[in-house]
Amino acid sequence: MARHPRRSRPSDRGATDPGCPCGRPAAYDACCGRLHRGEATAATPEELMRSRFSAFAVRDEAYLLRSWHPDTRPPSVEFDPALRWQRLEILGSTDGGAFRNEGTVEFRAHYTLRGRPGRLHENSRFTRHDGAWVYVDGVVDDA
Template identity: 75%
Template sequence: MPMNHTRPCPCGLGASYGDCCGAIHRGEKTAATAEKLMRSRYSAFAVHDAAYLLRSWHPATRPESIDFDPELRWTRLEILGTTDGTPFHSEGTVEFRAHYTVGGHAGDQHENSRFTRVDGQWVYVDAVE
């Protein structure tokens, strides 16, 4: 689903999509922290950017493809906490709650995600159990 580059970014940081996560999706910027990668991945789910999601997924845990539910709309992201994941770390976690609606009903996904660097770039590994 195409996203107008001047609209607010779905990640919730207050910048336009084009200047925020859109620039990361297009490869013009990189995510400097695990949290920023988490936010850019949430935005990619919101705009149905499967190519970016696959690129930002660790090769050992990456699925073959991503199927989007056309009825699901991501509505808000809450970052609940982070561990490490700064520009000075090689690993980190981001705990989040992603809110959505589907079929007229609200829901949320709560996860503590693990991130690491591959060739200097942050990538999503998996959920911490």
């Protein structure tokens, strides 16, 4: 999910939502929203991946940039107004435990673009930077 067009402001999601965009049943505010607001940090690369997917879904550029490694972070994130992130599937993960400094997450992100369905399959790399998990980069599988 490295390059996607520019943000206006996060969607107004609240505690009454049926579930977080990341796929967990908790409401956005209690799930990824707390990470986006800086009230908590991701404990694992998978949790960071889920929160980054949600940040793309609600168009939270500030969080995406904050959770990106400074060596690979772009100057801004562009959001396409015709693109809507729909659903996240976590396919696998490696490392990323409490005593690890690197990890990977393989995922499939489903979206619609101008009403047409699509999906992004990526293997993402994460590392700890200043004690927090951050996104480094990913390999997108176009197949």
